[in-house]
Amino acid sequence: MSYHDITVTINGRKELVTVSSHMTLLQMLRDTLALTGTKNGCEAGECGACTVLLDGKPVNSCLVLAIEVDNAEVTTVEGLSEEALSPLQQAFVDHSAVQCGFCTPGMLISSSSLLERTPNPSDAEIEKALVGNLCRCTGYVRIIDAIKSVSEGSE
Numbered sequence: 001m002s003y004h005d006i007t008v009t010i011n012g013r014k015e016l017v018t019v020s021s022h023m024t025l026l027q028m029l030r031d032t033l034a035l036t037g038t039k040n041g042c043e044a045g046e047c048g049a050c051t052v053l054l055d056g057k058p059v060n061s062c063l064v065l066a067i068e069v070d071n072a073e074v075t076t077v078e079g080l081s082e083e084a085l086s087p088l089q090q091a092f093v094d095h096s097a098v099q100c101g102f103c104t105p106g107m108l109i110s111s112s113s114l115l116e117r118t119p120n121p122s123d124a125e126i127e128k129a130l131v132g133n134l135c136r137c138t139g140y141v142r143i144i145d146a147i148k149s150v151s152e153g154s155e
Contacts, residue, residue, distance in 0.1 A: 001020050001021065001022070002020070002021045003018050003019065003020055003021070004018070004019055004020075004021065004067050004070075005017070005018050006018075006019055006066065006067060006069065006070035006071075007070060007071060008069045008070065008071070008072055008073075008074055009072070009073040009074065010029075010033065010035070010073075010074045010075075010076065010079070011035075011074070011075055011076060011078055011079030012079065015033065017032060017033070017066070019032070019066035019067055020066075021065075021067060022065070023065065023066045023067075024061065024062055024063070024064060024065060024066060025052070025054075025059075025061040025062075025064040025065070025066050025068070025069055025074070026038060026040060026043075026050045026061040026062045026064075027066065028066040028069075029052070029061060029074075029076060035076050035078055037076055037077035037078045037105050038050050038051075038052055038061055038076050038077060038105055038106075039102055039103075039105055039106065040062070041062075041102065041103075041106075041134075042062070043062045044062070045060040045062060045063040045132075046134070047103070047106075047133070047134045048060065048103065048106040048107070048110065048130075048132045048133030048134060049102055049103055049105065049106045049133075049134075050062045050106060051105070051106035051109045051110055051132070051133065052074055052075060052076050052077075052109055053073075053074065053075035053109060053112075053113060054069065054072055054073075054074055055072050055073050056073070056075075056113070056116075057113070058109055058110050058113045058132075060132070075109070076105075076109075077104075077105035077108055077109060080108060080109075080112055086112075087150045088108060088111055088112055088115065088146070088147070088150050089108060091146040091147070091149045091150045092104065092107075092108065092143070092146045094146070094149070095142045095143075095145045095146035095149065096138075096142050097138060097142040097143040097145070097146040098138075099137035099138050100136075100137050103133055103134060103135040103136075103137075106133045107130065107133050107135065107143055110129055110130055110132070110133050111126075111129065111130070111143075111146075111147045113129070114126065114129035114147070115147070115150065115151060119151060120151045121147070121148075121151055123144060123148075126144050126147050126148070127140075127144070130143070130144075
């Protein structure tokens, strides 16, 4: 097994990490850096629980090798706010969009990315942005309501 030193910016902080050639970004985040907000769901890119931003774009961290993020920027759910909940995180709480919570980190990352690109998304745009994130508890209505509540022009 070969090991590599990589430099990656995670949640705004530069890190030097030694990774094996077969380690996934998900494994690096959870096991090496103790960033356990990113969830290990299916390990096949089907559920979205492990979604993070890689250079500003949502990716399934279980499908990205850690070595691929050398000199990249990664944002996890922990990076969405520094101390208090972000407005999006608070909206998820306020709209009861969190039940078991397993899908929530991936939903928040995908939603945050959408709102960055499209500050006032339509229902169809929200649904499209969440297509890779599975939730078995809420039925998505409350999640969509939470996202809409923080979009521009919402009351």
